[in-house]
Amino acid sequence: MKAFGATDHVMTVVWTHDVTPGFRRIRLHAPTMIDGRSTPTASFLRLWAPDPDGSGKVHQRGYTLIDPDPKTGEVTLDFVMHHPAGPAASWAAAAKPGDTITASYISYTKFEVPEPDPEGYLLIGDPSAIPAINSILEILPDEAEIVVVIQAVSPGDETIPVTDHPGAHVNWLAPGNPEALAAAIPVRDWSNWHAWLAGESGMVKHIRLTLNQQHGFPLVDIQHRAYWMRGKAMRLKKNSGKDVAENSAVKPAPAMPELPTSRPPVLSARWRSQRGKELLASLRWKLRVAGILQAMVSLLQLVPFILLAEIGRKLLEGQSSWSDYRIPVIATLVLFGSAAGLSTALLLWLHAVDARFGRDLRRSIVSKLARLPLGWFSDRNTATVRQAVQDDAGRLHYAVTHAVPDIVAGAVTPLAVIGYLFTVDAALAGVLFLPLLAFVIIFSMMLRGNGDNLAKVAEWKNRTQAAAGAFAGALPVVRVFGGDGRQLRQVLAGQADFLNGWQRPMAGRKVLSQLAIQPPTFTLLILAGGIWRISTDGMTSAELLPFLFLGAAFGSQIMAVAYGFVPWRDARAAASRIGVLLEETELDHSRSIRDLPQGRIALRFRDVSFGYRSRKPVLHGITLDLEPGTLTALVGPSGAGKSTLAALPGRFHDVTGGAILLSGSDGEIDIRELRPEALQRNIGFVFQDVRLIRASLRENISLARPDATIADIEAAARAARIHDRILSSPRGYDSVVGEDAHLSGGEAQRLSIARLLLADPAVLILDEATAFADPESEHLIQEALSALTRHRTVLVVAHRLHTVIHADFIAVLEAGRIVQRGRHEELMTTPGLYRKLWHAGSENRA
């Protein structure tokens, strides 16, 4: 009997190849396994390797799937050859084309690429982990920083090839114990690194502990797999009836023993993933109190049933005067009432707690946003903000108001019931466990066929999602060119067939498991057991009553425990995502205290370099001077870094090398030393994509100068050629954007130009501003721009070369470097990129 009854697949050797003497690569044909389902990185199968002594026993080992090809049904496995060889290595050593071996497939243990990108990756393992390490190295981006530590098991292991990666430092260790490996992990600040470790089970446990306790890695930031067990390889046998999975990857880790600390931990290291816990920690005592109150409510709700049984007992005893019943009847009503009252109070209090918590949480998210560099606000990150504020905060709302009471009520009620019934009659109370036992047995029988099927459910889900997305996305095309959605119909029918084929045979058992724990079943058992107990004088008839009142619903109560846990788990994940957002790196304003120099302002780039990630610079050594009142154009092919460079003076990101200076008549200043408001006010941007806020048109124009007079605002609007358009809106300057003022792209552009005219920045940066959104008002935008650029220091990212031929200075950018500089006339007379770009442009216009 195999665990979870995973299906066996037969694999046939196609070819073998000895990469090194200690490393054999085998291509296998396995059409039933490699059938088109996805094989995530570092997912592995369980190979049933025959015992080398020929006894017919088989041993289970985990192997990473490499290069699966659904078209041919082939897959590669890499075998690390050891001396003395284990069963799998022995098989591999003797394998020749045509040989077969069986395997079970597990698809749900894969390498999860963490979100958001970690600072770096620490990969640790022994030679058995190398195939997985290789497949991980293949998918990690080139700019990722990776530290690989591999401890050899036998001499010569060092020759096993490890995939090349530009960012990887590979350290090989001589064979040794886990302590030696632990000692070889570099001591450094591992903040926000992600660890992956695999190999021998004992080593994995030890290293996981070391990473957690000595290097500060939170457990969620360590992925670990145990592939084999030292000294136990021969004990795991198929059909032995004791099939403990050798792979502990999917099992929860055992409780952690304290590790003798040989080195002090790096206390300053911080992981983003931990911030979520801190968020919930502020609620901890309140949730504990809520749990205690809910436990009281649950108990209060049970007591009336006990009193009912008491009333029944008195009735049976023939007491018939009202005074005998008065106290239990009144107590029953009072208890019912107070349980309802207390429960309402708890609900009210939790909602109040939640409302305050939610508000504080949203305020802290928003204040965080105001401190992030402008460059952070990409579309993707803006979507993250929305998720944090709406979806994730909503999940926390549910967790705070409902999850804890649900979990407590689900646990306390059945426990109290069974505890009380045990005091009434232990034997009969014991009978109540029979249906539960039946339920567990039937349920585990149902789970048996599920190993492969659970993976397939996910597989079908992905497939239907993809097919439905493809169909819905292509609908307009399908409708124009004809189509019948046949492919989607097939996929959906396939999914239904799969579910039917899987679930239908189990339907009977499923009903049985449900019927087993239903009230009629319990009632029948209680009566049968009760009659037997009474007839053997084990209990009195009156003692049967509490069982009838409380015991019948026991089965459904105990099932309720599970309901609260899912939202609680979701809430923790949500808290952790919000935590990650709150841990984003902020713009450093510690030196930003100075004011703008006097006089006309020049913008100077001094040997500026910049990269979004430290290992992948986008701009190299840019030196460029923009004299006051001049127009400088940045040109170059797409991807040259033009827009990145143009955004730096606004501190969308801070430079990673060099400096950007603003100089006036009384000196110059690094933009990082300028007060944030002064910087934003004096460096104006015009983008193609204009953001207006939902406020009146007047407010949108006067945003940067709330004290501007109406005359100033109108003058700016006139110069920006938007005044007439504003007057044609229902409420003129008081019309609200998005409500009664609906501006086209070009109109919004002109409004933003009016805003800048009023703000009067010394330096102006135009990006994409000449690739207009609205051809009908192109000339109006052009007139507005002409008004705006007058007498300012202007940097323009030019996409249409002919608009900047009058620029005072043109810098030609290629791959992050300035490759040419000069005026249009000069550049046209020298061979180079500028002339090429210019000719390419005019050819297309011809």
Next chain:
Amino acid sequence: MTILSSSSRRYVPVYIVLVLFSAAMRAMAALLLIPLLSALFSSGPGAAVPWLGYLTAVVAAGWAAEWRLVILAFDLGFDAVRNINDKLIDHLLAVPIGWLGARQQAEAKTALAGAVPELFPAFVNLGGQIGISIVLPAMIGLGLLFIAWPLGVVALCGVPLLLGSLVLGARLMRRAEADFSTAAEEVAERTDEFASAQAVLRSAGRTGLDGTPLGAAIDSQRHTGLRMLWFTVPGTLVFSLSMQLVLVAMIAALATSFATGRIDAVQSVALIVAITRYLEPFTVLSNLFPALETARGAWKRTADIFAAPLLHKPERDAQPGPATIEFRNVSFGQVGKRILEDISFAVEAGTTTAIIGPSGAGKSTILSLVARFHEVDAGEVCVCGQDVRDYLPGTLMEQLAIVFQNVQLFEGSIADNIRIAHPDASDEQVREAGRVAGVEEIIERLGGWDAAVGEGGSNLSGGERQRVSIARALLKNAPVLLLDEATSSLDTANEAAITAALQRLSSHTVLIVAHRVETIAHADHIVFVENGRIVEAGPRETLIAEGGYFARYWGSRRAARIWKLETARTEPIQVA
């Protein structure tokens, strides 16, 4: 019952009978407690044993019925989801193309992908449970009428009261959630705005929250959260209070029956047990509500799509004549807003007409009506001499090559995306069309004709997608070309592709929404649109000579073309 296929529909009565029978068996099991306990308490265990036998038989019969019920529910559930999926696809293939916005497409995806995993469990697991739980207390009440009628009356009155309070509670909760999510939506929108307008807000020094719309929205959400309690608290209390009310009434009825000697003490005790059995199904129902809400959401998504209007299909297909387009007094509006008013114009076969006008004038809408993406409100649109509504959809589309602004690509290779216009085309024809439309440049960038375009064409820019669409039009070579020139993604390669396409198809009938001077120069006729009306129309040269709307527009476009950016310099430039 259209969610089931005809072959399954005849099992519905069986299903209902099984629900009723299962409930009846459970009711019997509850009522049998009364004689059983009476026998047990008054005569001892021996007297109760026969009753225990009956009880066992009834429980076993109930089990058998419920077993059969679940198996049948499986069959019906599968039939239902299959049928719903097929009908959803059929429906989506028959709605007006104009109905398919980005939101509708996303909803269609969710509905299609969610039907099996979300609706199926609901059909299989919820239906029977809910049915049994509703019928069961009524049946127990009926039985009680014969044993102690006051108790039976209270029980029967309690059924509508308790079911009503369950529904009312759920409504109040839903109402509270709706209010709360409106407030949450406002906060999310304001936060979006706050995030995307950061540059502007910072230059204004407005990075705090106090006194801003976002700060107000966050505070208001807190207040909504508290105000929501006015619905949440009654929502949770109304049911538990009703339960207690019914319980007290039943105990009172029991006490009355006992006091008047209708039942003895032993029967009273047995009846108390029966009362707990009677109340239990209501608790089950209230526990099923979250699952029911999920199923309701899934069902609503499906129903929303079925609610979309269908295009009217003619009985006979019309025969297309020479390639002309004609609008006769066409008016069209959407969501209560008039977009086009009394539009009349004609495009002769083999000529090119350009539609010109300010943004928002309704230019693209005119093109979409030619392709019958929407139905007109008044007047008629004729293509090739016939009203578009008289064609079967396929016949109309055969007459048209369409290049619209928002080009939809489907997941697959670029070659597949071009070939869809003419599935029998050879590789050479596909590549030739791609070459003329400037797709080769994209091929080079993505690394081959087989390169994937990504989900919805996400690997391509807007301009590049339009070039693929131009290649489709060239490959299709239909008599009529509808072209909506992109505004936002006009790059030089795109401009070249449009020019090449217009040259290649110069003998075809072309209706084009044009912005660029070069494109407009191709047009024989001009239709100038403003605010949904035609304000000027005629041959291009005539209109330029007349000096009206178009002439002014033409002048400003030509001026914009030669504009250069400058700054008035006061100091000599210094070359670094």
